[in-house]
Amino acid sequence: MRHYEIVFIVHPDQADQINGMVDRYRALVKKDGGHVHRFENWGSRKLAYPIKQTYKAHYILLNIECSAKTCKELKTTIQFNDAIIRTLLIRRDQAITEPSPMMAPPLKDGEKDERPVGSEKAEKDLEGLTKELGKTETSSVEPLAEAADAETAAPEAEKPSAEDGEAKTEAVAPKTKEEEEKPS
Amino acid sequence: MIHNGHRQQRRRHYQFDKHKIEEVDYKNVTLLKSFITDTGKIVPSRVTRIKTYYQRRLAQAVKRARYLALLPYSK
Numbered sequence: 001m002r003h004y005e006i007v008f009i010v011h012p013d014q015a016d017q018i019n020g021m022v023d024r025y026r027a028l029v030k031k032d033g034g035h036v037h038r039f040e041n042w043g044s045r046k047l048a049y050p051i052k053q054t055y056k057a058h059y060i061l062l063n064i065e066c067s068a069k070t071c072k073e074l075k076t077t078i079q080f081n082d083a084i085i086r087t088l089l090i091r092r093d094q095a096i097t098e099p100s101p102m103m104a105p106p107l108k109d110g111e112k113d114e115r116p117v118g119s120e121k122a123e124k125d126l127e128g129l130t131k132e133l134g135k136t137e138t139s140s141v142e143p144l145a146e147a148a149d150a151e152t153a154a155p156e157a158e159k160p161s162a163e164d165g166e167a168k169t170e171a172v173a174p175k176t177k178e179e180e181e182k183p184s
Numbered sequence: 185m186i187h188n189g190h191r192q193q194r195r196r197h198y199q200f201d202k203h204k205i206e207e208v209d210y211k212n213v214t215l216l217k218s219f220i221t222d223t224g225k226i227v228p229s230r231v232t233r234i235k236t237y238y239q240r241r242l243a244q245a246v247k248r249a250r251y252l253a254l255l256p257y258s259k
Contacts, residue, residue: 007211007252047253059252061211088252101212 001034001065003092006078009051010058012044014083018058021081025062028074034066037095042102052085063096200238208241210248216255220246224256 010018018041026036042059051057066074071089078087200208210216219227219242226246229239249255 009252048250048256049253051253057253086252088248090248101209101214 002068002071003037003063003065003095004071005090005092005096006062006064006074006087008060008078008084008087010060011052011083011085012054012056012058015044015058017083018060021083022060022062025074025077028077029064029066029070032066032070034064034070035095036062036064037097038063038100040100040103054085057085059102061100061102063092065095200234208238208245210245210252210254212245213249213254216242216246216249220255222259224258 010021022039026039029036038061040061042061044056044058046056047054064071064074075087075089078084208215219232221227226243229236232239234242246255250257
């Protein structure tokens, strides 16, 4: 029996049909002799971009163990269901039963984000670097003919992350390119 | 031209192997968010100093999350 992970997104107008849908899929899996290892309803979530002109939708997660034939059948059932606007089906090596990171309680205001990072300093550096990256990208788009502009842009970019060696090399690299082009 | 004689030790931003993360999960949006820029782009590994092994899995996880509208493609 193969393990699969399915995430599907249901249109908010058909939210009341979710329980019926999930029961049908569970029955389909059990009929074949498979198991449902994990079921999660992440509820109504705001989408990062609109899908089918909606900004919110319900997310359902299912970890199942079934044969390839049943999986195919399940997939076609889901595909032809108009209430489901997106699906993701992944093959897994083993059964997963632990609650997903989505089920972790949301952080309250002022509560520190406990996600593991190398160090707080590294996190600050990354913030500086990502801002730096955004700045260097925009400056590279501008015409290279103006070396003066590049010189003014480089010290500006160097300011936010003064201690970071990588940022300096990044800022220096485009500058040297322009300097090389200038004499030619 | 300012020449930085002593090259600073390259810091790793996030040590996946240190934190023993077996799988970079596309559902772990809080983790993935720290590896995308404010415009939604994936930060390159030359900036974050992540090992290629993890960077590839991270990129795959971000792309899956984007497909599921957990992360934006662009802002």
